[in-house]
Amino acid sequence: MPPALAPPALLVRNLAFTYPASSWTLRVPELTLAPREQLLMQATSGAGKSTLLSLIAGLLEPAEGSIEVQGTRIHALRGAARDRFRGRTLGMVFQTHHLISGLSALENVLAAPLMASLPVSAARAHELLSQLGIVRVSAKIDDLSVGQQQRVAIARALVCNPALVLADEPTASLDPANAQAAMDLLQQSCQAAGAALLCVSHDPAMAHRFARVEPLAADAAAQPLAGATP
Amino acid sequence: MSTAGSISDMTLVLRGMRTRGLSTIITILSVALAVALVLVLLTLRDSGKRTFERGTGDMHLLVTADASPLTGVLNSIFFASTPPRALPHTKFQAIAESAPWSYALPLAFGDSWRSAPVVGVTADLFASFRPAPDAPFALRTGRFLGVPEANGAPATNFEVVVGSAVAQRANLRVGDTLFITHGFSRSAGEIAGDLVRAGGRLPTPGGDHDHDHSGHDSGTGAHVHFDYGFRVVGILESTATPHDRALFIPLQGAWIMHAQDRLAKQNLQPQVGPVATEQDLLESDKLVTAIYARLITREGSDVPANLQAVFDQLRRDPTITISQPTQQIGQLFTIVDGVHRLFVAMAIVVMLSSGVGILLALYNSMHERRRQVAILRVLGATKARILSLVLAESALLGIAGGALGVVLALGGALLTSGLLRSRFGLVIAPQLDARVIVIVVASAVLLACLAGLLPALAAYRVSVAKHLRPVG
Structure with missing residues (x-):
């Protein structure tokens, strides 16, 4: 298939979302991410970064507008189909690692294909972990340093070869040196795996790493839903 | 296992139980005690009556x-x-x-x-x-x-x-x-x-x-x-x-x-x-x-x-x-039967309370589990999958507790019959009827599953977005 015909990794149109019993509204008029493209969305805390990522992952329902991930309208999928689509098409990295304690590093990575009902490839998990510098793959996750844990989380986000990786303040819990290393690894790994990357952060130091930086407009977010809809 | 690079839903369940070791052990023990108590009571109830009827001999x-x-x-x-x-x-x-x-x-x-x-x-x-x-x-x-x-x-x-x-x-x-x-x-x-x-x-x-x-x-x-x-x-x-x-x-x-x-x-x-x-x-x-x-x-x-x-x-x-001795023993047991029923009722209450124990043990761990459930949902787990994981855990607690309970009951019955024999000359063979065992253990497992259902439904309804906000 020629590259021009490949669907964008992400296509957001006229998105509006509001929490129940809240006048706060998140608005994203238009947002497109080409395959393999990497984008940093800058926003202050409370601007709705996590909310936007949850919407894209199909974990929240938008009030208006649509979200397509690799050409599929995720909110048109119901129940199990949406869960499976999320597991296979999206990878997520969070501010805190959100790994499963009691499992080893390798098992945490393997939990992703298991839950997405994809064939579990130990070889791919080993490859990713070694690329990310995790040698003790059988160490319990709680015995790893915070930096190592974040790298395991990156491996887990990529193990199912997703079209799009969503990263929510991925370096917020790391010291500057570890943060640099983790961002290097995240960006390189996404590149290597052919995944697009949407990173949201309030950290201005991160801007230089991305060719494309966009603000999550604070004024748009502040507008009440009713007043903003002409 | 981890170095071999294999993982299954059971790995998740078993590792989870091990992570919550103490509460897992306490829950299994409480199920075991309830099962043992019910089995001992049911067994002794029947054999006690048999022994008394037999003891009157052949006089009219x-x-x-x-x-x-x-x-x-x-x-x-x-x-x-x-x-x-x-x-x-x-x-x-x-x-x-x-x-x-x-x-x-x-x-x-x-x-x-x-x-x-x-x-x-x-x-x-x-x-x-x-x-x-x-x-x-x-x-x-x-x-x-x-x-x-x-x-x-x-x-x-x-x-x-x-x-x-x-x-x-x-x-x-x-x-x-x-x-x-x-x-x-x-x-x-x-x-x-x-x-x-x-x-x-x-x-x-x-x-x-x-x-x-x-x-x-x-x-x-x-x-x-x-x-x-x-x-x-x-x-x-x-x-x-x-x-x-x-x-x-x-x-x-x-x-x-x-x-x-x-x-x-x-x-x-x-x-x-x-x-x-x-x-x-x-x-x-x-x-x-x-x-x-x-x-x-x-x-x-x-x-x-x-x-x-x-x-x-x-x-x-x-x-x-x-x-007429046999008649008197029959009447005695209609009186004692009420007491027996009371004991069986107590045993059932104990069993129910151990069901509540399982429920509490599972529910108490929900804070940790909610986060885990949210992670699994992000990884693509369906709600049915989550439900089955939590239910599998409570069923395992029920099975482990039931098995331990049968062992305890056998030991308890042997001990009791030995005591009755030496103290009162009553010879009671501690027969644990296989059907009774199956029924009691099955109801323990069923009860455990029912107790697990509430936390499972809570996990099912977990708001993924809410539980994956930055912690700390």
């Missing part, structure tokens, strides 16, 4: 002077306590001639040896009465009462045939001599000098022991008859009835002992030598506390046609209490 009627038929049965067949009143021997003779008995056997019960009942009987008891419907008395060693010795020496009034449990407990052998206590001593253990082994030196009559001091229990008026040594002539095989913990002496011997007491009290023979003999017996000494009676039955039937008629006829006599 029991005649006593007790206040009620049930106390009669408990005192004179199960040796619960000394019958407070006795019948004169003449009354026995009148009753023995009043109906076409297969047997009518007099018993005098009121003495003890190391807190085991000593019963005065006639030699007929061993030939006629069956302590259990399917088992007549049988000897392990020696002979029955009233039979001449192998060397031709005649039987005496001062010999004793010992039930298997008593013989075992005191390690009695043929040839040993026992000194019997009148009434029941408060001290359940042995009394100094109450046993002289075969070949040992017997106390000089009236000399070695002061009748009123060394063997006297001032509290109950019980005292040891050191004037009469009863020689062990036979040891019975186990009959799995209360008779296993009794000792049997000739009725005459029992009467003579009490005649001696009477004489001592009258101060005619102040504590000198074994004085009372058969010649000293007055009609008032010849007391009988119970009559075991069986009517003649037709071939192949255990219930004689004239049972009711004889029963009604005897009932007209106000000086005696007449009972």
Whole structure:
């Protein structure tokens, strides 16, 4: 298939979302991410970064507008189909690692294909972990340093070869040196795996790493839903 | 396992249980205890009743002077306590001639040896009465009462045939001599000098022991008859009835002992030598506390046609209490059944509360689990998958607890039956019916699953977005 015909990794149109019993509204008029493209969305805390990522992952329902991930309208999928689509098409990295304690590093990575009902490839998990510098793959996750844990989380986000990786303040819990290393690894790994990357952060130091930086407009977010809809 | 790089849903469940080790162990233990309690109660309930029914032997009627038929049965067949009143021997003779008995056997019960009942009987008891419907008395060693010795020496009034449990407990052998206590001593253990082994030196009559001091229990008026040594002539095989913990002496011997007491009290023979003999017996000494009676039955039937008629006829006599033992045991168990139901109800409550325990254990871990459930949802787990993971965990808790409970119940039943055997002579085979086990364990697992359902549904409804906000 020629590259021009490949669907964008992400296509957001006229998105509006509001929490129940809240006048706060998140608005994203238009947002497109080409395959393999990497984008940093800058926003202050409370601007709705996590909310936007949850919407894209199909974990929240938008009030208006649509979200397509690799050409599929995720909110048109119901129940199990949406869960499976999320597991296979999206990878997520969070501010805190959100790994499963009691499992080893390798098992945490393997939990992703298991839950997405994809064939579990130990070889791919080993490859990713070694690329990310995790040698003790059988160490319990709680015995790893915070930096190592974040790298395991990156491996887990990529193990199912997703079209799009969503990263929510991925370096917020790391010291500057570890943060640099983790961002290097995240960006390189996404590149290597052919995944697009949407990173949201309030950290201005991160801007230089991305060719494309966009603000999550604070004024748009502040507008009440009713007043903003002409 | 982790280095091999394999993982399954079961890995997630088992690792989760291990991570919450203490709460997992406590939950399994509480399920196990509940299952064990229910099993032990159900098992003992049935076998207890069976044992009691069996213990009445093959008699049709029991005649006593007790206040009620049930106390009669408990005192004179199960040796619960000394019958407070006795019948004169003449009354026995009148009753023995009043109906076409297969047997009518007099018993005098009121003495003890190391807190085991000593019963005065006639030699007929061993030939006629069956302590259990399917088992007549049988000897392990020696002979029955009233039979001449192998060397031709005649039987005496001062010999004793010992039930298997008593013989075992005191390690009695043929040839040993026992000194019997009148009434029941408060001290359940042995009394100094109450046993002289075969070949040992017997106390000089009236000399070695002061009748009123060394063997006297001032509290109950019980005292040891050191004037009469009863020689062990036979040891019975186990009959799995209360008779296993009794000792049997000739009725005459029992009467003579009490005649001696009477004489001592009258101060005619102040504590000198074994004085009372058969010649000293007055009609008032010849007391009988119970009559075991069986009517003649037709071939192949255990219930004689004239049972009711004889029963009604005897009932007209106000000086005696007449009972049909099997009927009394049946009535006893309708009373006890309510208590049993209470116990079973309690066991069910315990089981339910352990279900609540599982629920709480699972629910308490929900804070940690909500995050985990949210992670799994992000990784693509469907709600049904999450539900099955949580339910699998509670089912495992139920299975582990159930299995442990069965082991505990088997141990508990063995322990209890051992205790009942040694304390009360009740032989209860701890049979754990396989069906009962399956039902109880299955309901434990079901209960565990039900208890797990609530946390599972909570996990099912978990708001993924909410629980993946930055922690800390």
